[in-house]
Structure formats: C-alpha cells, structure tokens
Amino acid sequence: MSGQVHETRILLRHAEDPALATIEGYRSYGGYETFQKALKSMEPDEIVEVLEESGLRGRGGAGFSMGKKVSFLPRGDQDKYVCCNADESEPGAFKDRELMQRNPHQLIEGIAIASYAAGAGHAFIFIRGEYDRQADILDRAVEEAYEAGFLGEDILGSGYSLDLVVHRGAGAYICGEETALLDALEGKRGNPRLKPPFPAVQGLYGGPTLINNVETLSNVSHIVANGAEWFRSFGTEQSPGTKVVSISGGVRRPGNYEVELGISLRDLIFGLAGGPLDGHDVKAFYPGGSSSPVLTPAELDLPYSFEAMAEAGSMLGSGSIIVADDSVSIPHMALRTARFYHHESCGKCTPCREGTNWTVKMLERVVRGEATPMELDIITSVQQNIIGHCLCVLGDSMAMPVSAMVAKFRDEFEQVIAEAALARIPTTNGDHGGNGGNGIDGGTGTSDLNLTDLLERERLQGRPIPVSEQESPDAG
C-alpha cells in the first residue's frame, strides 16, 4: 500500500530546483505573473472574493478562513498592515521553513497580492530568529523583488505601493501567537493581547492588520491564478486544498509531504513517511503539532482534514504529525510536552503561568515515582482548569495533549508511577534500589515487590488512592 501514495504538489512544485529560490528561477515558472495580473485587472474586492470562495483555511493552526479574515479589514484610508507569521516554533512543525527556503518568492508574491487585496501599504514577515538561513534567503528575495519592481513605490506603474520588511524574532514561541507577534514587532515584550479588538480591527500600531501563516500566504498566488473552483477541486468540502504536512518522530522517512487534505492518516504515516522503524509499532501520534491531543492507532484510518481531526477530539493545527512508537514512554512524553509549554509560557495570564508550572512539577513527580495515582486526577483537573480560561491558546496547547495522554494512557502513567516508586523503595538491605531519584527510564530496581503488592503497600501506608484509579477510564 505504501508504494501507491503520492503527494499533490502545488506549493512544493519545483521545489527540487535550487534556482526556484531566485527571482529568475521563480519567474521562469511563471512567478509574479499573478501579481501583475491582479494589479492590472483585478479590484482588491475581487481578490478577496476569490479567496473567500476558495475556502482556504489558515495553515498556522487555527484553520480560520483566510478570505474572511481579509474581508474583516475595514475599507478606507487608514494605515493597514499585513503580517506574515513565520515564527514557526511548534515542536514538530518545519513546513514553513522549507517553503521559505525553497520558494521565498511564492511567499512574497502571496503577501503582495494579499496586501493589495487588503489595501495594506506595509507588510512584515516575522520570522523566528533561529531560522537564520531562511531569513537570509528572504532578505535576498525581498531585495530582488524590490529591484524587479514588485515591491516599493508605485509598483509596476499601478499606483499601488508596498513595503515589505523581514523581521527576525528573538526566540520566544509565544511570538507565534498573532497578537504577541504584533507586540514584538512593535518592539515590546511579546505578550498576547486581549481580544477583542481583533487584529483585523486594531492590530499593528493600532491599525487594521491581516496576519497569516507562511503556508496560507504561499497559497494565495495559486488561488488567484487558477480560481476558487480549481482550489476547491483539491481536498475536502470543508478543508479544500493541499497541505504541507511535517511528519517526524518514529517513522522511517520523516519530512515534509504536500498532500490533498482528506488523505488518510495511514497513507501519510505509513504510505509517505514509511511507517515505524523495524520492530516497532505506532503507539500514539500528535496529528497537528505538539499542542494537539494525541491520537492512537485506532484512529489511523481517519481522513486528515480539519473537520475529521476536530471530530476525533483533536485538531489538524499546523499539520505536523509526530509519531510516538512503542519505545516511547507516554508519561515522559507528557512531561516533555509540558516542559516545553512551561518554558514558553509568557506569564501574563494566571492559568497558563501557574498551570504549566504546576503540571510540570506533578509530572516530574510522576516519573520520579513520588506521585500517587490520585495525582493523575489532579493533573487532569488542572488541565481542565486551564482549558478555556487563558488569555491566549498557549495554556490550552499544553493542557489538551497532556489531558489526552492521561486519559488515553492512564494505565501506563500508573505503571510508571509504581515502577519508579518501586525503584525508590529500600530493598531488604536498606539500599535504595534502581536509579532512584530521577528514574526517567524507570529501571525496575531490585525490589522484589510486584505492582499489586506495591499498590497494596501504598494503601496500607495511608497514601490515598482514589477508587477511580482502580477502574481506570481506559481509552486505549
């Protein structure tokens, strides 16, 4: 089966040609023709209409209709802005990097068309500081575009002017959140803003602002060139188009694959990425970056689309699949995930700041064997207390996968707790068994107590083990 799965390349078309990164190469494949056509023969509103009809959904995570976003921008004379979110920082996501590296002009053309449609005179690409090479490539490409007259004053005699600035971030995941990105661009501490007002109404420097992901904007020229119908011929009804999917983790051929939305997860993970390494099985996977609730092999045959992932209780997010094979300890993966979000929390709102911190501390105790199964209920409850209560989605981004992991792999959590605890219990000689304290890999130690004995012993010691723990809500 794996051999038959093919990519559908629109954004990554000609990506193998290194010349594509130059303006000559890009133009040799017809680049910038759409922008010229748009400037000459299309009204901004027409473009907005095409984008809306195409059903293009944001590729950065939220999946909001791109055309609608543009249409929210007020008409009129005020200063408007377009920001391209190239702060791709989600663990597991590396598609924008490839899009910018291989085809920077596709992005620039998309930004130019979107800016023209939105009536914006200033555009920014906010690229994460670690994408140094890609930022250099963009800098060069922007320069080329200026030289060729596709950016700057009175573009191609149309009377439309656009300035595009590549801005390098300083290394905070939170700046990928659109309003934090705006604050960072303005030179402030990158903290999310309260919404409303939404950026479309009051964004960068207080002006209406369109913010879209690299991949979303890269789609623009293709849609405007070929029409909404053409775009809708790819993908599903609610998720039209193709998607560049980053697949990583325990697979044979990790990498970016551009596919039509709606392709099955199995085709993606097994067909394109080659499935798990020899001797391993898929145990779980994040379908949409580290902030999406994990799915299990039972869900492998679901179509990969915004709607199907939402129905399965997860999300397509940025379209980054991270596969955990059976060598991965889920509690450790949960801790790893929580640590990332704890580290990246900006600290502005209470539930995220304190919730990520507390969750990490609890999960650390879980893997050290210092927790009790009751702690798993507290972990779950804390995640519930975070979800929906935060200023932005960063808190939810930890809480959702962590609570999914606890729900779906509760047995494994309990086992890790028990085994790590066992390793800490003194043997008959009074020695500490196993690797004690930080027993990440949970060596089983030298105790001869089995798990049942251990649970019983905990109970006798008076450490509370709630009833629910025994009939664990096993989802896996």
Added chain:
Amino acid sequence: MPAEKLNRIILTVDGREIEADEGTMLVDAARLGDVEIPVFCYEPKLGDPVGACRMCLVEIEGIPKLQTACSTPVRDGMVVHTQTAQVKEAQEAVVEFLLVNHPLDCPVCDKGGECPLQDISMGWGPDRNRMVDQKRHFEKPVPLSPLVAIDRERCILCYRCVRFSQEVSEDSQLQLLERGDSTYVGTFDDRPYIAPFQGNITELCPVGALTSYTYRFQARPWDIEQGGSVCTLCPSQCNVSFTVRDEQVKRVLARDNPEVDDGWLCDKGRYGFQAMYSADRVLNPVRFEDGQPVPAGWGEAVELAADGLLRAGSKTAVLVGEASNEEGYLLQRMIRRALGSSDIDSRRGPGFGAADALALADPAISARVVDIDHADLVLVVGTDPIHSAPSFDLRIRKAVRRHGTALAVATDRPTALDGGASEVERFDPGTASAWLSSIADEVAAGSGDGIAGLVNRSGHTVIVWGERIGRGDDGPAALAALARLAEAAGIAAEQESGLIGIPETANGRGLREVGCLPDAGPGFTPLDPGRDTDAIRAGLESGEIESIVLFGIDPIRDLPDTEGWRRALEAADHVVCFSMEANASTEFADVLFPLESHAEKDATVTHPEGRLQRVRPSAARPGDIRPGWMVLAELSALLGHETGIGSAPDALAAVADAVPFYEGLDDAVIGGRGVRWQDRPAATRLGDPTPDPLTPDSGNEETVTSTPPNPSTGEPGGPLSSTQPAGFDSEEGPTVGRDGSGSAPGGVVPPEDVEPEPSSTTTGALTLGTYRDLWADATTDLSPALRFLSPAQRLEISSADARRLELKTGDEVSVSSGSHFVNARVAIRTALPEGTCFLIEGTISDNANLFSNGRPAAVEIGPPRIELDLVTAGGATPDSGEAGDTSEGGE
C-alpha cells in the same frame, strides 16, 4: 455625539436587571446591580483592561467560552451569569492557580487584613489546597527603590505596577523580566526605581508584594483609623486619607477624587508626612533670649508678639506662604484692621496685581481640572507641572495618551512633558510676555503654524500656566498677553475651555482671594497698594518697616535675594514667625509659633481651579500646638481688633462673609470632595467689594481708604496692576528690553553688588533662569524617607554651551554673578536652547535665590551673567582666549 455616549441599556446579571451606560465594562455595570465580580488586574485608572489575571471570568449567554467581565463592554439585552457551576469552577481554578506560588505568610504580611487576595480567596476560592510542590523563591524583601520594598514571592503578576509605570507615570522603569512563572517585576539592570509617583504602586498592589518602607510593620489594619483630608504640600491639593495609629500619621493614601487628582499621589504627598514628626518640628511657642530659644507659654508668647507688633504699629508687614484661607484671611484682617497697614503679600515675587488676578478669575475663562481630560489641546505655559503641581503632569499625560489630546509646551526650561508634546517652544527666562503676545497675535491672525496653529485648529483648549510668568517686570505684560491669547482663542465661548493658573504656593489662589495682596482685600477688593514682597524687604532694610510677621514662609530660602532677606530680617526690630519647623528665617525670630500640619488642621484651601476643599484634622497635634485661626484671633484681639471668631467654623464663616463669591460656603457645602466657587450662584458676585471694613477699627469703616503712601516706591495709589513696583529681578532674567530700570524697589542695591567682576564679562555669559524643584523644600529635608531626593545644586546647560565651555555632565563648577556665586554640578540638557542655563531655587546650600537681588551684572550688560569657573582638576577652559582665568584649583 454625546447622546450616543449616554445610551442607557438594560442587561441582566444573575437574574437582576441592571441599567447601565452602553459600553461600560461588565465588572462595573454588575456593581451597579450589587453583583460583585472579583478582579485583580482590572483597574480603569491604568487604562485599557489587560485581562491577565482571569479572575473575572463569567458566563454570557450566546458565547460558549467564559468571558472576562473586565474587558467586556455591556450591550442591551446581555444576559450574564456569575454564579453558575462553570463560573464557580473557573473562579476557584484561578484562585488556586494564584496560590500555587503565593506564600501563605499572611500573619506577618503588612497587607494582611486589607488584602484583595485574602478577600477573594475567602469569597471565591476553593476551600482546600491540592498543591504540595515547592513554591518559587526569591530573595526578599529587596529594595525596588529607597521608598518601596518588593517581595517577589508574594507577587501575583497582576501587571498593575508595571502598567502604572508604563502607562500612567510613563517613566517606563518597571518591567516584567523573564517569562512564565519565572516572571518578576524589576527594573533594567536592577537599578533603583526613582520616579516621583512610585508610591502609587504600593496602593495598586493587590497583595503584599510592594510595601512602603515607611509603613512596613508599623500597624495592622485593625489598629488604624483613616482620616480624609487634603494634601497641602503643593497646589495640586490632592485628596488624601491619613492612616492614623496612636494619634500619629503612619501612612498617606490617595482618596480618589477624579475631579481633583484621579486617585494618584506624588511621593512628596505620600511620604512627606514624616516631616510632621521630625525632630526639627516646632512643638510649642518659643521666645528668644539673646538669640537663644526659650520655650514659652502660649499666653506669654502671644503677648510678646503683640507687644512688638504694637510697638511697630502700622510699620508692620506680613508675608504669607503656606496657609489656609482662614489663616490668610485673619492675617490680612489683623494687619489691616488692628495695625492699619496693608503691607501684606502672599506672592513669592511681585509682578502682576490684583486687577490681573481678578480678570483671570473670571469663571468664563476658568477651566476645571477635568477639562484637561477631554480637551482638544492642552497648552502648558511657563511651568513644569512635575515640579509645580505633580498631579497635573499625570492628568495631562492621561489626556494625551488616552484621549488623543494635543499637547503644546511653551516654557523657558525644558519640561517633563516635552516628549509627549506635538509642539514645544522655548522662550528666554523672563520673556514670557513677548512669547505670549506674539502667539496671541498669531492666533488672532488665524495662523496655521506651530502652537498658534494648534490653538486655531482646536476646539476645547485648556491653558495651564505657571503663575511664575507673572513675576517680575515682565509679569504684568505676560498676564495681559495671556488674557489676549485667551480672548483670541475664543476660550470664554467654549464651555470646556479655559485657563488654570498654577500658583507658587499650595494655596496661592485661596490666599489671593481672601485678601493676602498688598493692593486688594478679600474678594479682590481694590485698595491703595501697600508694600509687596520686594518692597517689604526693602522697607525692613531701610527701617521704614520695623516689624514683620512671617507665616508659613522662610524668605531666606523661598524668596529671591537671600542676602537681602538676611539683611532685612537682621534689621527688623521685631520678627514674629509662624513655622512648622526651625529654619534659616526663624533664627531671626523674636517669637516663634508652631504651625499645624495638614493632618492636624481644620481649615479650607482653594484649588487652582477654584475648588474650595477642606483640610480636616486626622491626627493629634503633637506637643503644644494650637490651631492657626485660634492664635491669630487671639493675637488680633491683643492688638486691639476683636474678631469674635471662636472656632474653626466661625473662621470659615468669616471668610465666606468677607469674600463675596464665597458667600454661603460652609463645611457641609464644601463636603468631602470640595466645591468650585465658580459652580455656585455666588460666583456672579466676583468683583463685588468685600463687606469687611479694611481699615483700623477706629477709622472710617465704610469706605476703603488709602493706606499710608508708600515711601519706598513713591507711588500713590493709581491704576492697580501697572503701578506694581517693577522690581523683581531677574532670576527670570529678561534678555531683551532691559535698560537697567529694573533694580529693586527703593533702589536698595548692596554696594558690593554694583560692580561687576572685572574678569567675568566675557567668560561664557549665559542667561540664568531658575526653577523650584519639587524636592527642594523643608518637607523633603525633614522626611527621612525622602531626604535622598533633596537636590544638590545643579547647573543645567545646553549641549552647545557645554561644548563651548568644555563641560561635561557631573563637572563641578561655580556659577557667579557679580560677587555672588554658587557651586553646582553640570547637567547637560540637550533640550535647552543655547545661551540659557538653569539653577534650582530653594536648595539647602547653593540656593539660586542668592542671585536674584539687585542684579548687578544686568545693570551693565542686560541679562544676568554667570561665569563658569571650573574647579575640577583637569577641567577645561573656555575657548574664548581667556584660558588662563580658569585655574585647575579654581578660585
């Protein structure tokens, strides 16, 4: 459209129908229906909500996710639930999260008992703790500044202090450092937070993270009382609440009065209470035997004072500095009716007269403080509010930041507001009139450029002007030009346009209105002019005045011509001082009476906007201090004029009777928030003469008769303002039109000052301006917490002049004019125009008031000159070819 603004809507919160203005934030609207939604970060005074703490999550029908009530504007028909299981869960979650890292050290925390976190935990939090992990730790408490301690463990990161620093005081010093749960409040590079409003953050802090060093471990909330009063340390007259324990003030809090102070206090108002308990405070009457102070009984002291004053009779003068309306009224009544003298002044330097003051008091051209908030344009002329009336600085910043008000600044010295101004213009010290009249002309001509253009384009215009521009020879012309500008700008026609004058003393406006002017009695009733401040000094020196009463003023420090005042007080036969503290002038006293502080006084003061406010006794008077009105009434009686005033309300009633436009004012009318006299019917009586007789009781009580001719000016009573002795010199140093005629009244020029120093004529002569620094006063000096702010003399100099003179910031120099000099450190200010420099008045040493005497150098070359002599080793020399005259050791 105002109609839209006031759209009333009905919403439902927890089943209660609540009527509110559309757009009100839900938290505030709910309160109207007695529904309390808990908040930590929400504080409308700090600007737009930030929604950071998430404490105010509520359920709004039709919106699936919980919403923050602090940031949700209400709409008609909105249905809100604050008590559902979902909301409860969220509230408990947020409190639980806040307590994850908050130490439970409430028993030893100063906030304990008045702590929003305690209250909200109690009211909305979960009843058990599930957190068993380590909390975060910081070194604590550490000084955030010399005034404020920070306990970062207690901080719940509500952002309030940081928002205050960034969006209210705009000093931007407080920042959040690090991120996530490692976030902490601090300053760049751990530098101390030095800003004049920092104390406000201790009040904003909803936990015990920010505490004032002055109040740490001083009291528990259950053994204190709060007493509302008004701060009279500057003309802002912010409303305050004194925290009193054991009859002593322990803390000063803001008493939010949006019409006066917006609920902010400057640090002088907040921490200056310490001066009340300073060892230098005068606690009982003192008489002097051979120059040595001897405690005296009240009866003895009053008799002693009366004897001396009676001896001098009409050769008595009164200077009033910091005083209430009642005290000022009684002083002028005493000197006029008991002694037959009109030599009384409350201005630091004469200049404009009572007629000018009366013209500018016209309600049609008076602005209210709140008019600043929504003005199209605020024009600041001749004052830097951060020094003269700090809360105006915040008010103007607010208007600019939140309401898009345009700001224009026209001053001699660069101000703290320049950064936010659309237009900044500079005039040379002492030349405000030239600038004002040219602007008035431009505005009248419909100019579209610069400040005139701004005025012409703006509807509501508020002009905040410093009364200093009325000082000196330039003063009357400046005020006339100001009135012309107001007319050209059509200010009288606009309801919300107007002028606000910032006096030089806290109750300057009130003192003028109750008659502490040489040429006017209560209510600006015109009188033949007596001596003004300068003429009184000259009269003392020449012996034409034999006795002086100094009430709340230290002329040697506060007034121009330090040396002159020293000689004047030396020469005086009898000096009666009323002062809170011993100072340079009280050394010359024959009798010294203690004064009450604003925490002890029962009196009224008048705000620059015309608002009568009550200063109310909150703490006990220490030692043997008596109310000012009582002492003055007694003294007056001994001098032969029985006032019949036997209580504080009597005194206020007498003031209200004497000042026609104060008619009918009493404690109840003034109330807790004060009342503008312009807003009362009696305002129409502005200009009516006082019913008070203004001559000695034995004289003709029906008509206002001349005071004895003024020998020192030689001028008979004539037109009121223009005959003011034009003598104030020159620290405002005019650079144009000076012809040497401006020497001190009476021509008293100390001989040693007449001759300019020969070598100094060309060595970098600059025009010297001076200003009174916020911290250059006795309150700062006597408050241990504030003392570090007491300024040492510094010479502000333009970068061009500094380059020319090869000076750099921090260099020590001596600044001299004639034979006088002060030492100062150089501070280069790029915003200063070339050729001008500034010194501070009222510093403990090297007071710039030293220069403002007979203006010796000016006589010869016009503007007062200074020469800069480097005294630092390795210092530079002027480049004008006279390198030889600045030796390394200095002179």
